[in-house]
Amino acid sequence: MRYISTRGQAPALNFEDVLLAGLATDGGLYVPENLPRFTLEEIASWAGLPYHELAFRVMRPFVAGSIADADFKRILEETYGVFEHAAVAPLRQLNGNEWVLELFHGPTLAFKDFALQLLGRLLDHVLSKRGERVVIMGATSGDTGSAAIEGCKACEHVDIFIMHPHQRVSEVQRRQMTTLLGDNIHNIAIEGNFDDCQEMVKASFADQSFLKGTRLVAVNSINWARIMAQIVYYFHAALQLGGPARSLAFSVPTGNFGDIFAGYLARNMGLPISQLIVATNRNDILHRFMSGNQYVKGDLYPTLSPSMDIMVSSNFERLLFDLHGRNGAAIAALMADFRSGGGFSVEDDRWTEARKLFDSLAVSDEQTCETIAEVYKATGELLDPHTAIGVRAARECRRSLALPMVVLGTAHPVKFPEAVERAAVDQSPALPPHLADLFEREERCTVLANDLQAVQAFVAGHGNRGKPL
DSSP states (O other), X not given: OOEEETTSOXXXXXXXXXXXHOBOTTSOBEEESSOOOOOHHHHHTTTTOOHHHHHHHHHHHHHTTTSOHHHHHHHHHHHHHTOSSTTSSOEXXXXXXXXXXXXXXXXXXXXXXXXXXXXXXXXXXXXHHHTOOEEEEEEOSSHHHHHHHHHHTTOTXXXXXXXXXXXXXXXXXXXXXXXXXXXXXXXXEESSOHHHHHHHHHHHHHOOTTSSSOOXXXXXXTSHHHHHHHHHHHHHHHHHTTXXXXXXXXXEEXXXXXXXXXXXXXXXXXXXXXXXXXXXXXXXXXXXXXXXXXXXXXXXXXXXOGGGOOSSOTTHHHHHHHHTTTOHHHXXXXXXXXXXXXXXXXXXHHHHHHHXXXXXXXOOHHHHHHHHHHHHHHHSOOOOHHHHHHHHHHHHHOSOSSSOEEEEEOBOGGGOHHHHHHTTOSOOOOOOGGGTTGGGSOOOOEEEOSOHHHHHHHHHHHHHHHSOO
16 A cells, blocks of 8 residues: 655655655645555444454455554554453444444543554554664644644554643643653643644655754654554445445535545445534534535634634545545645635535535534533433534434434533533533542643744754754
8 A cells, every 4th residue: 555645746655654744745645546445245244243354354455465463453453452341432322323332431532542542552562673762742622732742652663742722621631641651751741722632743844954863754634644543434334324326415524524534435435424523522624625615714712612613624635635636736735825815716616526425514612511511401311512513413413214323422421521511400410430539640731932942942852752853
């Protein structure tokens, strides 16, 4: 399997090199040169497989030629063996044909564990083989950071630096990052928003001269391995609900467009998916594109669903690449327009093509709390605010009541007590046993100004397990 850049000027790479590269040298994102496609009969034959075995069948084409089958099978069994629920991603029914796919049974109680538990093990495997040491530099709006640290904390060949927007993540989210202590773990609170953090990551990848004798690796969803791992649970859900003999619809809480792009890929790989709903909050750049062909940057607002407080959706470039016939030059020009002018529209026929599959909804904090309360009253199920947004969007945007609607349950409600409290339900979610002492643990974090040079100086001075790089 070879991978090419969405901007057309970077060299094609194999999986191992893409894993370590993250962002392409031309500023683009890597995608497979050719997407594998499965027949309906092949997909149907996977029914009843344990999650790690299904993951092997779905992802094997992406790593072919780089990781031996036996090694990949072992890595996947280890990855999903740490999840608390035997089904790994169980489905919970809300009504006759509406389901929540619970993706929060991993170590950090968020869907990011599906990809980042795998990413850490893949990095360890590849870096051990190469005898190489790297620096992970990532940005998080809440959940990626803790999942990345948890997945990579034991990696012998990695120093990890995670930036989050200072005082703009929930307390549980923050503590899940800052209480994981180790000489190779560094949490940085940036006096800015998530987009500022993400932009510093991209700028650092573009010019790595501040590092000596090592290189950066991405854990954000710009890293193809993140997207690859998320494709699997679309197949998993479909096989539980009558697929591939019947089509399904999915509602996906998303800010950076990675999780829903994985669903788009699953469809292109042969899984019958009739509708994908972009469910987002007040920071609605994706909704404005899907509903009106306006991808325009606006002000970024803090909300009760902080993991979606994003105004520049990095993975959206991957969809644009397909909508433009995989024309890298066209995407490079479009992204240049976005940087200089803050927005763009695409040709009507391209936008119309996207609308054949995608719908969208932006949900306010008030509507989020209303939905949490409604679902709890009707079912006794307590939703986190991101999942509640997914449910609201599913109910307002679904095209057919005859097809199963699956909402991705992206996080455990205990991570967002403010939203649960404002919803005025009579249940207070408890931390699971492995996190019961979270509020008693020592925290370690460095607050830095929203300044690229200051951040790069910190990274250069604290790598190599606390020694300057």
